[in-house]
Amino acid sequence: MTAAKSPEQCETMIDVRAGVDEVDRELVALLVRRFGYMDAAARIKTDRNVVRDEPRKAQVLDNVAREAEAAGLEPARLRAVWDELVEQSIAYEMVRWDRIRTDPA
Template sequence: MTTVIEDRPRPADCTTMAEVRQGVDALDRQLVALLLERQGYMDAAARIKQDRETVRDNARVEDVVAKVKAEARRVGLSEEIAEPVWRTLIEQCIRYEFGVWDKLRA
């Protein structure tokens, strides 16, 4: 899968709220495409995992969050944004994976 980089103003170059909104909207479209790809990995995990109890792996959750926080620090993203966003994302992905796991074995 190839992610298309849309032409959008850089945040530092924005001088109007219209430019800010244009940039945010373009970025949101890219985030949706990336989340679709992440969802595909949840589909694969549901297919691969043989035991329903392995869908939730708390150690893996904490590992992912730790890696995200480290990357956030490295690139300058506020951990106050990164951590709760990823925890919510992970919980929703786990919920989704449970649903897929159940459907595959119904």
């Protein structure tokens, strides 16, 4: 498989879609890695009540907003995307936390 063209090199919607599909594959790989850290957090945290950490969530969202702005993107748009990502990460970590402590295998 050849690498997709950069956005600046795209001349057709086929080019654009190939680029988007490539980025989506890369994002999934990064999300697999990110959720691996949620597995680690579920393993490390000894109290289920600390899985949801609102100050940490706010810090993550602020970090993303700063990075987005520095990259020339709309901070509020990326903050909204990350808010959902963090909520899904918390939900995932809760399930993993419970499973680690109830599944002896």
